[in-house]
Amino acid sequence: MKRFAIVLAAGQGTRMKSKLYKVMHPVLGKPMVDYVVDAARDAGMDEVITVTGMGAELVEEHLGAKCQFVFQREQLGTAHATQQAESIIGDLEGTTVVLAGDTPLIQADTLKKLIQYHENNQAKATILTAIAPDPTNYGRIVRAADNSVLKIVEEKDASSAEKQIKEINTGTYCFDNRLLFEKLQQVGNDNAQGEYYLPDVIEILQSEDELIAAYTLKDFDEALGVNNRVALSQANQLMRDRINKAHMENGVSFVDPANAYVEATVEIGPDTTIEPGVSLKGDTKIGANVFIGAGTEIIDSQIEDDAEIKQSVIEKSTVGPKVTVGPFAHLRPQSHLLEGAHVGNFVEIKNATLGKFSKAGHHSYVGDAEVGEHVNIGSGVIFCNYDGVNKHRSHIGDYTFIGSNSNIVAPVNVEAEAYIAAGSTIYQDVPSKALAIARARQVNKEGYATKLPNLNHD
Incomplete structure (x- = not known):
């Protein structure tokens, strides 16, 4: 079975307050989108597609032959961004992982396990989740009795009981590829932002009684998304710890x-x-x-x-x-x-x-x-x-x-x-x-110093 990755890297990142395109901000010397694309490649994807928008030329020049590129002319949400890859893989059978270009701590081994879990369970979609020490502002994962995903509840819509749930949506998903692009056609933009959101695909599949699974990260740090300079500093610190630990183990x-x-x-x-x-x-x-x-x-x-x-x-x-x-x-x-x-x-x-x-x-x-x-x-x-x-x-x-x-x-x-x-x-x-020897010959003028007023010590 073919496996594909779509890396969403089209957003400007206004909260970074920078002229530099968000996913090009470096973490330990590499633009963060580099880590995401490398993780997808190392996970053995048959095709990696990066969706660019703002700063597309810079991203494409840096990543070069690592992946293919599609351009999102208007930033109309994550579902719209994902849909841009349809011309390359839309009609192919296989499994597709969609992940954000601002999650530099994601690892290839995690993506491999996510795909394996998705395929073993014959799910139509699998959400990569994590257990958050503080789940505030994250979408909560509500599970059914059989441990499948019942729904994703955003913070603003969550009940008091749902807000106590610590399992959160990381924003990384695994889909049946053909079904993904079929359901993307059904996503609407009837929301305050007027954008097309990828989690709506999950809701559409659930409404059709398709199996939605969830694979939980062991390390919550991998879920970190970098949206501002504070998160960027956290990503640098976490990556530094990871890199230095690997060197010490070696x-x-x-x-x-x-x-x-x-x-x-x-x-x-x-x-x-x-x-x-x-x-x-x-x-x-x-x-x-x-x-x-x-x-x-x-x-x-x-x-x-x-x-x-x-x-x-x-x-x-x-x-x-x-x-x-x-x-x-x-x-x-x-x-x-x-x-x-x-x-x-x-x-x-x-x-x-x-x-x-x-x-x-x-x-x-x-x-x-x-x-x-x-x-x-x-x-x-x-x-x-x-x-x-x-x-x-x-x-x-x-x-x-x-x-x-x-x-x-x-x-x-x-x-x-x-x-x-x-x-x-x-x-x-x-x-x-x-x-x-290439220097002037030394000449000593006897008594000359006594003629200089500043050397008269009387």
Whole structure:
């Protein structure tokens, strides 16, 4: 039997008070509609259709080939939105799940179980329900004696006894596909909003004595719909807890998991330790036995095994095995630190390679450079890579020593085992094993200080 998913993602989301289309608001680095579509795909759907409206181009560009798209020109309610998928799957036999694009915590395993329950019970529709600690403002599920669904009662229509019911409608449904589109034709809009609502399909099926089932979520958090910034923050917190728990189950140690931000796309190897205040974002891969110190931010980067990162920022770069970075270092995009290299406090690397076991201990800038192995870069060294118009590269050979406070003016080539004296400004190539001194000769003027009024201590 074919299985389909319709993701409703056409609403503007005015309560978000944002120019950004609601379902594109990120939860742990991914737009929330991404989680919903991924859950449907991972549940093994034969077809996933996303209904777009406001911001359709942005949603379609982001989701790309993950699903098909249909456009709801006017936002006339959930039934009307669902009906837009009729041109693709309306005449097919199978099971269809309809779910909201603003429910990022829904999981593939839940959708699989929902479908299995629906099909095993031969129901015409199955409602995904949850037991709410506080059911206020939710539609209540009233069950019949045989445990089937008798009706859904909205808060405003519920009696005192019905308001005590804690089982609520999550807004996710499973239908016989052909029957769904047949009954959508019968849904009216005789309500205060003048909209066509999907739960009306349930009422129509009930009036025809069709079996309506309900499958109850084990984890109420999965039912969270994000309609405002408060709910968005809750979704981020819940997703963070879920992600960090999964990493811990896979052998990662969090000193304080409630204060570590790890996006959904990040991979982390076992025996890695993550201290509080760490942010790991984007396409980041962390190896095994890595230490990431408090306050570190790593974006779209690869950190290999046994590296140690302390209080630093790393962007779109690679850090090799046994490399040490920080504290307070900044690796800008296209920085590559090879095995055993060291970058210390207040060092900035940009579009440069630091070879094996090379060191830049403190207060230096290395930009647009190829630095060989076992090179020592002293304090205050600056690679002068920009002439005001163009960027230029420097090449530093293996085992070179660059003294403190030197300037390397690109383009320049310093060959292997050269020595650069402290305070030098190097603007010409340096041969292998040469000592380069490029600074003014020191001159001492005896007694000159006594002629300066501000130094007269009498």
